[in-house]
Amino acid sequence: KAGVTQTPRYLIKTRGQQVTLSCSPISGHRSVSWYQQTPGQGLQFLFEYFSETQRNKGNFPGRFSGRQFSNSRSEMNVSTLELGDSALYLCASSWNQETQYFGPGTRLLVL
């Protein structure tokens, strides 16, 4: 089976812009979670989608949003980018509550 794929792998944006990141889960996985990783804060949970519904949400401002499509693919959007949004954004998929499979991440740089 193919692993979790994330596109794009690298992205450079400027402050005030918005960005959309994409995640394709492993075939058959209906849960997709998003995480932000920064040197200062480490790995932080953003949100989780299951069957097109947000099931869990972390403590991030409303500028961070996501959605899931009927084929389980997910996108996350960050509006009005700030310098502090520079991070590695990781997506993980799962078919149960025991194991999550992470993608390679999208590295976002905000200038």
Place this chain on the structure above:
Amino acid sequence: DAKTTQPNSMESNEEEPVHLPCNHSTISGTDYIHWYRQLPSQGPEYVIHGLTSNVNNRMASLAIAEDRKSSTLILHRATLRDAAVYYCILRDLALPGNKLVFGAGTILRVKS
């Protein structure tokens, strides 16, 4: 979310066993103990998980204290490829969803 405490870093020699400790004194009865690791420039990778009994898989073993307030991840023969950040995470499987709360983890360095 119940908290875990891990050493900041550990060092091991190649081909020797490694014992990575994790303290979780406030663990609840429905908390499973999960371990993930993150190799350089990669996303985290599932290693192992358990509830009460010791667990073994092809990657590692998990030894859980009888009172469940601590656990140890055991890599039987460390290789250079095992150099990574290891995260010990408690997951309450009574709660819906797949939220993982990562701590700072333990940086494992493997010397050749």
